[in-house]
Amino acid sequence: MFPVPGRGRRGHPGRGRARDVTGREATHRARLCLSDGPGTLQRLAAWVARCADRGVIPADFVFPVNLVLDELVTNALTHGRAGGGGDPHPRIELAAERMPGAVVLTLCDNGAPFDPTGVAPPDLASPLAGRQIGGLGLHFVHQFMDEVTYRRDGAHNRLTLTKRVPAPRPGA
Amino acid sequence: MTRARERELLMSQTFQISRTAAAEGAVLRLAGRIDSSNAAEFEQEVLRELAADPSGLILDMAELGYISSAGLRVILVAARAAQAGGQGLILCALAPNIRDVFDVSGFSAILPIADDADEARRRLAG
Numbered sequence: 213m214f215p216v217p218g219r220g221r222r223g224h225p226g227r228g229r230a231r232d233v234t235g236r237e238a239t240h241r242a243r244l245c246l247s248d249g250p251g252t253l254q255r256l257a258a259w260v261a262r263c264a265d266r267g268v269i270p271a272d273f274v275f276p277v278n279l280v281l282d283e284l285v286t287n288a289l290t291h292g293r294a295g296g297g298g299d300p301h302p303r304i305e306l307a308a309e310r311m312p313g314a315v316v317l318t319l320c321d322n323g324a325p326f327d328p329t330g331v332a333p334p335d336l337a338s339p340l341a342g343r344q345i346g347g348l349g350l351h352f353v354h355q356f357m358d359e360v361t362y363r364r365d366g367a368h369n370r371l372t373l374t375k376r377v378p379a380p381r382p383g384a
Numbered sequence: 385m386t387r388a389r390e391r392e393l394l395m396s397q398t399f400q401i402s403r404t405a406a407a408e409g410a411v412l413r414l415a416g417r418i419d420s421s422n423a424a425e426f427e428q429e430v431l432r433e434l435a436a437d438p439s440g441l442i443l444d445m446a447e448l449g450y451i452s453s454a455g456l457r458v459i460l461v462a463a464r465a466a467q468a469g470g471q472g473l474i475l476c477a478l479a480p481n482i483r484d485v486f487d488v489s490g491f492s493a494i495l496p497i498a499d500d501a502d503e504a505r506r507r508l509a510g
Contacts, residue, residue: 250421252421253419253420253421254397254421257397257417257450258397261394271391274391274394275394275450275481275484278394278450279450279452279485282419282420282452283452283453286419286420286452286454290420336489336490337490339494340460340463340464340467340494340495341464341467343460343494345457345460345461348453348456348457348489349452349453351488351489352453352485352488352489355488356488
């Protein structure tokens with residue numbers, strides 16, 4: 213977790229760096245690698261808090277970013293081995309990048325192919341007795357993020373989430 | 385609730401549950417974080433409480449900083465168990481972030497939510 217310098221260390225400005233649509237570079241970024249086991253979600257929560265402390269995400273993004281990553285990590289660790297095609301030792305690499313005007317989160321896991329953007333939203337109008345229990349986690353992902361993009365890349369699922377950062381109000 | 389207090393709750397890394405008995409029904413105070421790593425423990429406690437106390441149950445969330453869909457699933461299971469048993473179940477004192485999750489999931493529309501424990505007790509008694 214570190215501020216990204218203006219030029220690459222070997223004199224290749226911007227090579228391999230994430231850019232937003234306007235071509236601007238990330239100003240801060242952080243990474244985390246998670247595998248299955250006790251304490252995984254605690255590590256995630258601590259990492260999200262550090263992201264805020266170091267300016268990668270705004271302070272008021274801690275809750276929604278933690279929630280969305282928790283849901284996706286929990287899904288990947290729980291279901292990633294099901295259905296074939298997934299590695300028996302699930303691993304998830306997370307990255308958070310602060311762009312001008314947005315936070316971009318990326319998740320890369322070695323689980324079975326799973327496109328969360330293709331899942332129908334849960335029925336939120338049914339009464340208590342008929343309420344479906346599943347599907348809420350992915351609903352949160354779509355509600356708390358502005359853009360969700362999925363790509364299957366060889367043996368990996370790659371998910372990119374964007375959450376816009378509102379411009380500071382003058383005088384705020 | 386101040387932002388500092390909300391952040392303090394969110395940063396708490398553990399889940400704690402404590403019980404107090406009241407004339408109107410038991411109160412379970414939830415503290416810290418509820419996620420998929422401890423939702424089973426929460427489920428066990430809340431179902432045991434409903435089985436033991438026929439009158440009703442208040443889930444006091446004043447000290448709860450975080451809840452994921454795994455925790456919401458338990459609340460749904462508990463609400464259905466309470467409904468089946470003719471028991472009252474009321475949630476109270478949700479922090480703004482927690483309230484957001486209940487609103488986005490549609491749970492606010494199907495579960496009784498009180499501002500604080502006093503209001504929850506009055507509603508359970510009435």
